[in-house]
Amino acid sequence: MTKPLADTHRDAIAAARIAYPQKGIRQQVGETMVSLAAEGAEFLVLTADLLHATGMAPFNERFPERVVNVGIAEQNLAGVASGLALCGKLPFVSCYAAFTTLRGVEQIKLDAAYNDAKVIFAAQSSGLSYGVGGPTHQTFEDVAIMRAIPNTVVLTPSDAPEVDACLRAALTYKKHAPIYIRLGRGPEYVFNPKQMNFLIGKAVQLREGRDIAIVANGSMVFEAVLASDFLATQGIGAGVLNIHTVKPIDRNALIAFSRTAAAMVVVEEHSTNGGLGGAVLEALAETCAPRCRLIGIPDNFPPIGPTPNLRAHLGLSAEAIVAHSLDLLS
């Protein structure tokens, strides 16, 4: 059991959080794809009646000849994308994580992955980012599904600048395989520099610390950074490793990072079954891994609620990471 944080500590973390600017993930995806097309990158945008809902309406206005809308039909979406890829096109599928990974999973496995077709699945509204949508739209199993399929790449960028860099990296990535990009939806805090690199398969160490090692991906990277910064004020060194590529995972960086501290926390906005936590423990299974706690969505259907409140309710927050860290160190 973790001990509740003192009110003053909670206030300090909350104050640090709101000092950061925010930017919508959906907005960033739309902006990046328009920029890339304007810069001359060749790709098609495919969607299943979600151009507006995934921020691609401006793209559709400027480049309508590049847009393929198959209607509300996610199996066909993945199949058509694969057929296009097998004839030399680069399909960028702008969709929702829930329907793409669950409705179209066999098409992703067979039509795309087994056929060695490079299809980019830009899957928005993942995790709890559409929290009010409830379990039909909340997506807490997509990373587990996608990384279990052979010949896939699974990316989980954190904030708007990293989403921009990630999309650019995916477009030029030389591998005949589907690339699954797990994306949020609404505003997320921006903590990365506006211009940044994204090397697929390379973990990024954001904070150093010798007491506790925090591994995070997606929206939880920011919370991990906040937690580390707060712990530093308490004299506790908490390293933060951003595993933005869950597959192929950066095993060497992970092993080295795990050796920096006596205890480890893995935090993700995904089920604790089979997501980043599972990937990390698999990678460390044959090493002398430190004691490790997995923070994620419990194996229950989450309640319905606004995203920030829902995350806080489920313990997906800097406050919870701090509490778990203190508990592990006590």
Add this chain to the structure above:
Amino acid sequence: MAVADMPSWPHNSPPLAELKEMARQNRVDATNMFMTAGNGHFGSCFSCTEIVVVLYFALMRIDADSPDRPDRDRFIMSKGHAAPTLYSALIRRGFLPEEWINEFETAVGSRLMTHPSRRYQRGVDVSQGALGHGLSVGVGMALAGQMDERDYNTYVLMGDGETNEGSVWEAAASAAKFRLGNLVGIVDCNGLSVDGKLADVMPMEPMVDKWRAFGWDTIRVDGHDFPSLLHALAPRRTGLAASPRMVIADTVKGKGVSFMEHTRSWHSDVITQTQYERVIAELAETLP
């Protein structure tokens, strides 16, 4: 002109007698593959033999010396369990070595398995096996051809039971929306699926009306009659129609072997040595 001497790209249709001989040979090849493996999908293969033969030996623009040419016609064996029919065509057209017949499903690493795979077999455009996938991939391929203004045709062969899959109808609607006159669907209507008559398991008739309602230019033909198939499946290179084309092919499951025809169990039954000899004897002559 013997089929073996045909120039690979482009070529003219061989005479009817040659096509009938290729169909006979194709059924023998498939039988030998199944005998090697000790199992097989006789019924499903023999119902689509003439369809595959007419595409590979009379109609499709393909080149065994250069199987990846961008302007080749595409074929998707969406009813993937009829792979031996496709394998025979690829072998007899020079894409795959004839010896491979003897390793069908025999060992770890066999290059010919139950369902076709582009990973292991030259000339296979799309790996298939799970039903209800081919038409969507075919829509993507035809759409790419339309965008690139290439004149290739994309053929997708489905089983009638396969059309139970909802994904087939997602693809059907999208092919009409994108006005894919370069896409040709074929439904091999042998009337039987694994558990029995399609009419009992899950009726799909009236098939022609369904495809027409989905916006497809649809005709119904005898799926074992070469002249009808030559006409119905002829590639269109110019002046494309605004609608995709659907050929509903009425066929006989197990066609060509008296004790297999119209018999549910021959979807995937194994044959004994005695039965094998009988099959080969019945396949000694071309079908009328």
